[in-house]
Amino acid sequence: MQRKNLFLIAVFLFTSLLFAYFDTTYATTTEPFVFAFTEVPTTLKATKEYRFTTNAPANSVVTYSVSNEKYATITPDGLLKGKQVGNITVTATCEGQTISCNIKITGKKTIYIDPGHQRYADLTSEPIGPGSSTRKEKMTGGATGVSTGIPEYKFTLTISKKLKTALEKKGYGVILSRTKHNVKMGNVARAKKGNKSGADICIRIHADSFSNSSAKGATVLYASSSNPYYAGKYSKKSKKLGKKLLTEYYKATGISSRGLAVRNDLTGTNWSKMPTVLIECGFFSNPAEDRKLNNTSFQKKMVKGLTNGIDAYFGYK
Numbered sequence: 001m002q003r004k005n006l007f008l009i010a011v012f013l014f015t016s017l018l019f020a021y022f023d024t025t026y027a028t029t030t031e032p033f034v035f036a037f038t039e040v041p042t043t044l045k046a047t048k049e050y051r052f053t054t055n056a057p058a059n060s061v062v063t064y065s066v067s068n069e070k071y072a073t074i075t076p077d078g079l080l081k082g083k084q085v086g087n088i089t090v091t092a093t094c095e096g097q098t099i100s101c102n103i104k105i106t107g108k109k110t111i112y113i114d115p116g117h118q119r120y121a122d123l124t125s126e127p128i129g130p131g132s133s134t135r136k137e138k139m140t141g142g143a144t145g146v147s148t149g150i151p152e153y154k155f156t157l158t159i160s161k162k163l164k165t166a167l168e169k170k171g172y173g174v175i176l177s178r179t180k181h182n183v184k185m186g187n188v189a190r191a192k193k194g195n196k197s198g199a200d201i202c203i204r205i206h207a208d209s210f211s212n213s214s215a216k217g218a219t220v221l222y223a224s225s226s227n228p229y230y231a232g233k234y235s236k237k238s239k240k241l242g243k244k245l246l247t248e249y250y251k252a253t254g255i256s257s258r259g260l261a262v263r264n265d266l267t268g269t270n271w272s273k274m275p276t277v278l279i280e281c282g283f284f285s286n287p288a289e290d291r292k293l294n295n296t297s298f299q300k301k302m303v304k305g306l307t308n309g310i311d312a313y314f315g316y317k
Protein backbone atom coordinates (compact mmCIF):
# COMPACT_ATOMS: atom_id res chain seq x y z
CA MET A 1 0.00 0.00 0.00
CA GLN A 2 2.74 2.44 0.85
CA ARG A 3 4.41 1.97 -2.53
CA LYS A 4 1.12 2.58 -4.28
CA ASN A 5 0.66 5.82 -2.33
CA LEU A 6 4.11 6.98 -3.25
CA PHE A 7 3.39 6.20 -6.87
CA LEU A 8 0.15 8.22 -6.76
CA ILE A 9 1.92 11.16 -5.15
CA ALA A 10 4.57 11.02 -7.87
CA VAL A 11 1.94 10.97 -10.60
CA PHE A 12 0.17 13.91 -8.97
CA LEU A 13 3.37 15.97 -8.73
CA PHE A 14 4.36 15.22 -12.32
CA THR A 15 0.92 16.19 -13.61
CA SER A 16 0.95 19.41 -11.60
CA LEU A 17 4.33 20.37 -13.01
CA LEU A 18 3.13 19.58 -16.51
CA PHE A 19 0.11 21.85 -16.09
CA ALA A 20 2.25 24.59 -14.57
CA TYR A 21 4.59 24.37 -17.56
CA PHE A 22 1.83 24.61 -20.15
CA ASP A 23 0.18 27.36 -18.18
CA THR A 24 3.33 29.48 -18.35
CA THR A 25 3.85 28.77 -22.05
CA TYR A 26 0.25 29.60 -22.75
CA ALA A 27 0.50 32.88 -20.81
CA THR A 28 3.62 33.95 -22.79
CA THR A 29 2.14 33.33 -26.21
CA THR A 30 -1.01 35.26 -25.50
CA GLU A 31 0.68 38.45 -24.22
CA PRO A 32 0.11 41.38 -26.66
CA PHE A 33 3.14 41.80 -28.95
CA VAL A 34 5.74 44.39 -27.99
CA PHE A 35 6.50 46.42 -31.10
CA ALA A 36 10.24 46.62 -31.84
CA PHE A 37 12.73 47.24 -34.63
CA THR A 38 14.39 44.09 -35.93
CA GLU A 39 17.71 45.89 -36.16
CA VAL A 40 18.84 49.49 -35.78
CA PRO A 41 21.90 51.19 -37.28
CA THR A 42 23.67 53.82 -35.16
CA THR A 43 25.09 55.67 -38.17
CA LEU A 44 24.26 56.06 -41.83
CA LYS A 45 26.35 57.82 -44.47
CA ALA A 46 24.76 60.70 -46.36
CA THR A 47 23.33 59.51 -49.73
CA LYS A 48 23.16 55.90 -48.47
CA GLU A 49 19.89 54.05 -47.75
CA TYR A 50 18.69 51.78 -44.97
CA ARG A 51 15.54 49.65 -44.99
CA PHE A 52 13.86 49.43 -41.58
CA THR A 53 12.10 46.23 -40.50
CA THR A 54 10.11 45.45 -37.36
CA ASN A 55 8.47 42.51 -35.62
CA ALA A 56 4.97 43.77 -36.53
CA PRO A 57 2.54 41.05 -37.69
CA ALA A 58 2.35 40.76 -41.47
CA ASN A 59 -1.19 42.13 -41.72
CA SER A 60 -0.57 45.23 -39.57
CA VAL A 61 0.33 48.70 -40.83
CA VAL A 62 3.61 50.33 -39.79
CA THR A 63 4.29 53.98 -40.57
CA TYR A 64 7.62 55.76 -40.32
CA SER A 65 8.72 59.35 -39.88
CA VAL A 66 11.97 61.21 -39.30
CA SER A 67 12.60 64.12 -36.90
CA ASN A 68 14.43 66.44 -39.30
CA GLU A 69 14.15 66.12 -43.09
CA LYS A 70 17.15 68.37 -43.59
CA TYR A 71 19.39 65.47 -42.58
CA ALA A 72 17.48 62.43 -43.85
CA THR A 73 14.20 61.38 -45.41
CA ILE A 74 12.16 58.24 -44.86
CA THR A 75 9.38 56.75 -46.97
CA PRO A 76 6.14 55.82 -45.15
CA ASP A 77 7.19 52.17 -45.45
CA GLY A 78 10.61 52.64 -43.86
CA LEU A 79 13.31 53.35 -46.46
CA LEU A 80 15.68 55.84 -44.81
CA LYS A 81 17.99 57.96 -46.97
CA GLY A 82 20.83 60.06 -45.49
CA LYS A 83 21.07 63.61 -46.84
CA GLN A 84 23.56 65.56 -44.78
CA VAL A 85 25.53 65.37 -41.56
CA GLY A 86 23.34 65.63 -38.45
CA ASN A 87 21.45 63.69 -35.79
CA ILE A 88 17.97 62.34 -36.44
CA THR A 89 15.31 60.29 -34.68
CA VAL A 90 13.37 57.70 -36.64
CA THR A 91 9.89 56.94 -35.32
CA ALA A 92 7.72 53.97 -36.25
CA THR A 93 4.09 53.46 -35.27
CA CYS A 94 2.05 50.27 -35.33
CA GLU A 95 -1.39 49.66 -33.80
CA GLY A 96 -1.03 52.44 -31.27
CA GLN A 97 2.53 51.57 -30.30
CA THR A 98 5.31 54.01 -31.11
CA ILE A 99 9.01 53.24 -31.05
CA SER A 100 12.00 55.37 -32.02
CA CYS A 101 15.76 55.29 -32.39
CA ASN A 102 18.54 57.86 -32.83
CA ILE A 103 20.82 57.77 -35.86
CA LYS A 104 23.82 59.89 -36.76
CA ILE A 105 24.06 60.80 -40.44
CA THR A 106 27.76 60.94 -41.33
CA GLY A 107 29.47 62.52 -44.35
CA LYS A 108 29.78 60.59 -47.60
CA LYS A 109 33.39 61.85 -47.53
CA THR A 110 35.08 64.20 -45.09
CA ILE A 111 36.86 67.35 -46.22
CA TYR A 112 39.36 69.19 -44.07
CA ILE A 113 39.55 72.87 -45.00
CA ASP A 114 42.36 75.07 -43.76
CA PRO A 115 41.61 78.80 -44.10
CA GLY A 116 45.11 80.25 -44.48
CA HIS A 117 46.61 82.64 -41.91
CA GLN A 118 45.10 84.23 -38.79
CA ARG A 119 44.70 87.68 -37.26
CA TYR A 120 48.26 87.81 -35.89
CA ALA A 121 51.30 86.27 -37.57
CA ASP A 122 53.44 83.92 -35.48
CA LEU A 123 57.01 84.25 -36.64
CA THR A 124 58.47 81.68 -34.26
CA SER A 125 59.65 78.63 -36.17
CA GLU A 126 58.76 74.96 -36.54
CA PRO A 127 60.13 72.08 -38.70
CA ILE A 128 58.78 72.09 -42.26
CA GLY A 129 58.23 68.34 -42.07
CA PRO A 130 58.39 65.52 -39.51
CA GLY A 131 62.04 65.08 -38.50
CA SER A 132 63.24 67.99 -40.62
CA SER A 133 66.03 70.31 -39.48
CA THR A 134 64.73 72.99 -41.86
CA ARG A 135 62.42 75.37 -40.07
CA LYS A 136 59.98 78.07 -41.16
CA GLU A 137 57.69 80.58 -39.47
CA LYS A 138 54.66 78.97 -37.85
CA MET A 139 52.28 81.41 -39.54
CA THR A 140 53.08 84.29 -41.85
CA GLY A 141 50.94 87.41 -42.06
CA GLY A 142 49.42 86.86 -45.49
CA ALA A 143 48.48 89.31 -48.23
CA THR A 144 46.19 92.33 -48.14
CA GLY A 145 43.80 93.19 -50.97
CA VAL A 146 45.43 96.05 -52.86
CA SER A 147 42.03 97.51 -53.76
CA THR A 148 39.69 96.31 -50.99
CA GLY A 149 42.18 96.42 -48.11
CA ILE A 150 40.79 93.09 -46.93
CA PRO A 151 43.40 90.90 -45.23
CA GLU A 152 43.92 87.37 -46.56
CA TYR A 153 42.97 85.75 -43.23
CA LYS A 154 39.46 87.25 -43.45
CA PHE A 155 39.02 86.27 -47.08
CA THR A 156 40.15 82.68 -46.52
CA LEU A 157 37.76 82.16 -43.61
CA THR A 158 34.85 83.70 -45.54
CA ILE A 159 35.38 81.33 -48.47
CA SER A 160 36.03 78.34 -46.22
CA LYS A 161 32.80 78.84 -44.29
CA LYS A 162 30.79 79.21 -47.49
CA LEU A 163 32.49 76.15 -48.95
CA LYS A 164 31.66 74.20 -45.79
CA THR A 165 27.96 75.03 -46.09
CA ALA A 166 27.88 74.12 -49.79
CA LEU A 167 29.68 70.82 -49.23
CA GLU A 168 27.46 69.88 -46.30
CA LYS A 169 24.40 70.37 -48.47
CA LYS A 170 25.90 67.78 -50.81
CA GLY A 171 26.37 65.28 -48.00
CA TYR A 172 30.04 65.85 -47.19
CA GLY A 173 31.37 66.07 -43.67
CA VAL A 174 33.48 69.22 -43.28
CA ILE A 175 35.97 70.24 -40.63
CA LEU A 176 37.67 73.64 -40.56
CA SER A 177 41.12 74.13 -39.03
CA ARG A 178 39.86 77.42 -37.58
CA THR A 179 36.46 79.09 -37.34
CA LYS A 180 37.58 82.50 -36.06
CA HIS A 181 40.33 84.99 -36.84
CA ASN A 182 41.95 85.32 -33.46
CA VAL A 183 43.64 81.94 -33.12
CA LYS A 184 47.23 80.90 -32.59
CA MET A 185 47.62 77.91 -34.86
CA GLY A 186 50.84 77.17 -36.69
CA ASN A 187 50.91 75.08 -39.83
CA VAL A 188 52.00 71.92 -37.97
CA ALA A 189 49.09 72.28 -35.54
CA ARG A 190 46.69 72.74 -38.45
CA ALA A 191 47.96 69.64 -40.25
CA LYS A 192 47.81 67.58 -37.06
CA LYS A 193 44.22 68.65 -36.45
CA GLY A 194 43.40 67.48 -39.96
CA ASN A 195 45.16 64.14 -39.41
CA LYS A 196 43.08 63.55 -36.28
CA SER A 197 39.83 64.49 -38.01
CA GLY A 198 39.69 61.37 -40.17
CA ALA A 199 39.22 63.52 -43.27
CA ASP A 200 39.73 62.10 -46.77
CA ILE A 201 41.34 65.19 -48.30
CA CYS A 202 42.72 68.54 -47.17
CA ILE A 203 42.24 71.81 -49.02
CA ARG A 204 44.21 74.86 -47.93
CA ILE A 205 42.67 78.16 -49.00
CA HIS A 206 44.92 81.15 -49.80
CA ALA A 207 45.20 84.22 -52.01
CA ASP A 208 48.29 85.12 -53.99
CA SER A 209 50.38 88.28 -54.11
CA PHE A 210 53.12 89.54 -56.42
CA SER A 211 55.13 92.69 -57.01
CA ASN A 212 53.66 93.08 -60.50
CA SER A 213 50.01 94.04 -60.12
CA SER A 214 49.04 92.56 -63.49
CA ALA A 215 49.74 88.98 -62.31
CA LYS A 216 46.46 87.07 -62.11
CA GLY A 217 44.93 83.61 -61.99
CA ALA A 218 44.70 80.62 -59.69
CA THR A 219 47.47 78.18 -58.78
CA VAL A 220 47.45 74.87 -56.92
CA LEU A 221 50.51 73.93 -54.90
CA TYR A 222 51.15 70.28 -54.07
CA ALA A 223 54.08 68.11 -52.99
CA SER A 224 56.03 65.89 -55.40
CA SER A 225 56.34 62.12 -55.02
CA SER A 226 59.97 62.61 -53.98
CA ASN A 227 58.84 64.68 -50.99
CA PRO A 228 60.42 62.89 -47.98
CA TYR A 229 57.56 63.68 -45.59
CA TYR A 230 54.00 62.34 -45.46
CA ALA A 231 53.08 64.48 -48.46
CA GLY A 232 55.21 62.44 -50.89
CA LYS A 233 53.01 59.40 -50.40
CA TYR A 234 49.92 61.39 -51.39
CA SER A 235 51.49 63.29 -54.29
CA LYS A 236 49.61 61.51 -57.09
CA LYS A 237 46.20 61.94 -55.47
CA SER A 238 46.97 65.52 -54.51
CA LYS A 239 47.88 66.28 -58.11
CA LYS A 240 44.62 64.76 -59.32
CA LEU A 241 42.67 66.81 -56.78
CA GLY A 242 44.51 69.97 -57.82
CA LYS A 243 43.78 69.40 -61.50
CA LYS A 244 40.07 68.87 -60.87
CA LEU A 245 39.89 71.96 -58.68
CA LEU A 246 41.59 74.22 -61.22
CA THR A 247 39.43 72.96 -64.08
CA GLU A 248 36.14 73.41 -62.24
CA TYR A 249 37.23 76.66 -60.61
CA TYR A 250 37.96 78.17 -64.02
CA LYS A 251 34.65 76.89 -65.43
CA ALA A 252 32.67 78.49 -62.62
CA THR A 253 34.59 81.76 -62.15
CA GLY A 254 36.47 82.48 -65.37
CA ILE A 255 39.63 82.93 -63.28
CA SER A 256 42.33 81.41 -65.43
CA SER A 257 44.50 78.59 -64.21
CA ARG A 258 48.22 79.18 -63.80
CA GLY A 259 48.51 75.44 -63.35
CA LEU A 260 49.91 73.15 -60.72
CA ALA A 261 53.18 73.92 -58.99
CA VAL A 262 55.31 71.50 -57.00
CA ARG A 263 56.27 72.79 -53.57
CA ASN A 264 58.05 70.62 -51.04
CA ASP A 265 58.65 73.34 -48.46
CA LEU A 266 55.06 73.85 -47.30
CA THR A 267 54.81 72.88 -43.64
CA GLY A 268 51.04 72.49 -43.60
CA THR A 269 51.20 70.13 -46.58
CA ASN A 270 54.27 68.15 -45.47
CA TRP A 271 52.74 67.16 -42.13
CA SER A 272 49.39 66.19 -43.64
CA LYS A 273 48.60 62.47 -43.89
CA MET A 274 46.09 62.72 -46.74
CA PRO A 275 45.87 64.13 -50.28
CA THR A 276 46.51 67.83 -49.75
CA VAL A 277 46.49 70.88 -51.97
CA LEU A 278 46.94 74.58 -51.38
CA ILE A 279 44.90 76.71 -53.74
CA GLU A 280 45.83 80.30 -54.38
CA CYS A 281 42.39 81.53 -55.46
CA GLY A 282 43.70 84.58 -57.30
CA PHE A 283 45.90 87.64 -56.75
CA PHE A 284 45.24 90.14 -53.95
CA SER A 285 47.94 92.29 -55.58
CA ASN A 286 45.81 92.65 -58.73
CA PRO A 287 43.13 95.33 -58.10
CA ALA A 288 40.49 93.79 -60.37
CA GLU A 289 41.04 90.27 -59.09
CA ASP A 290 41.07 91.46 -55.48
CA ARG A 291 37.65 93.07 -55.99
CA LYS A 292 36.30 89.91 -57.61
CA LEU A 293 37.58 87.59 -54.91
CA ASN A 294 36.02 89.72 -52.20
CA ASN A 295 32.67 90.19 -53.94
CA THR A 296 29.81 88.24 -52.36
CA SER A 297 28.12 87.14 -55.59
CA PHE A 298 31.46 86.23 -57.17
CA GLN A 299 32.26 84.12 -54.11
CA LYS A 300 29.23 81.96 -54.90
CA LYS A 301 30.88 81.11 -58.21
CA MET A 302 34.16 80.33 -56.48
CA VAL A 303 32.44 78.01 -54.03
CA LYS A 304 30.57 76.32 -56.85
CA GLY A 305 33.84 75.73 -58.72
CA LEU A 306 35.60 74.31 -55.67
CA THR A 307 32.62 72.09 -54.79
CA ASN A 308 32.44 70.77 -58.36
CA GLY A 309 36.18 70.11 -58.29
CA ILE A 310 35.82 68.04 -55.11
CA ASP A 311 32.85 66.17 -56.63
CA ALA A 312 34.94 65.47 -59.73
CA TYR A 313 37.87 64.20 -57.66
CA PHE A 314 35.67 61.67 -55.85
CA GLY A 315 33.84 60.70 -59.06
CA TYR A 316 30.47 62.13 -58.02
CA LYS A 317 30.35 64.28 -61.09
Ligand SMILES: [Zn+2]
Pocket: 116, 117, 142, 143, 152, 206, 207
Ligand atom coordinates in the same frame (compact mmCIF):
# COMPACT_ATOMS: atom_id res chain seq x y z
ZN1 LIG B 1 48.52 82.89 -47.99
